[in-house]
Amino acid sequence: MIDNSTTAASTTVRSAEATVPTVHGTFRFLAYHDAEAGTDHLAIVAGELGERALVRVHSECLTGEAFGSEKCECGPQLDAALDLINEHGGVVIYMRGQEGRGIGLLNKLRAYALQEQGLDTLDANLALGLPADARNYRAAAAILDDLGVHEVRLLTNNTDKVHQLESLGVTVAEQVPLVVGVGPNNEAYLETKRARMGHIIDDALLHPQS
Template sequence: MLNYVTSSQLPTPWADFTLHVFVEKETKKEHLAITLGDLRTPEPVLLRLHSECLTGDALFSLRCDCGPQLEKALQRVAKTGRGAVFYLRQEGRGIGLVNKIRAYHLQDQGADTVEANQLIGFEADERNYELCRPMLDFFNIKVVRLMTNNPRKVNALENMGYEVIERIEHRITPNPHNRFYLRTKADKLGHLFNDDN
């Protein structure tokens, strides 16, 4: 269960967003909603569910697509003038930072991202999108246009009773360091994109 705690302004190069903090009661993890405009009106909300990636979001790692996806999502919300990015503290698809770096070490030796997680004793994806329910309900969001390549996110929201009226492809231009990673996400995790753009 998440509880809302506080909000503040978040000026960025693209827009002056509002930052809302929600704290997970059991783990004390802090999750964020970065919003723009009035989300409580009945129109569908442009939404991205973004899982924390310290290496990609803050350290500019080229081995994933997380940082560019976060930036692109904020730019899209800014351009639309209304929407939200939920920043979920589920590092490494839910396995945590230390285990993600352990998985990176195995990837350095040739394992793909799914194999690496499984070799250290985890599922390919350990994330729990039930975390989003209190955030969605706080803003009275019922219908969304979801920026994602991941059908699991669409299914998770629909299974919780929210309507996804549109899935907006959210891919970035591959680089030599993440092509294999992106191909693995498509081949083994069902992500709906290809790496030939």
């Protein structure tokens, strides 16, 4: 569990805003600079953000989103989240600098190499002397606060993400599963998330042919 004892509210500042048409719909893109981490994040907003807004806090994944890697489900999750907020209203908070659950692109590829030797996604990180999940969500909570969103329906399978956001003052009224992009190249990865990292993934969705 990441220490959330300090807040990023005073160091995460809205810095730019524009309307952007995309293949998923037309959204407001709000850029935030996180001075503490030296990183820029995006809030991608559709419609009005009322009570219990639909929210996805999404970690940047270059391999999955730009190159369509099938070792994870990140690209399909981002696509599905954007489609959902375009339909129902809400916000996707796109967290940059969180590649590979926060270990960075180079270490992510090193972990992939260890997975090819038989380690699962959690043990590969640990074998590199890295945490299983190095992310924190202080900046995401600060962005939600800036948007006036304090109670959310959170699009995530990750219960740790729920607990971290709640520890930062965000009320998670509902955890909405987002199980998409399952295939033969990431079933073991997703099974490790479920069995060892507390992710909520229905067995029928993880093993649709069984």
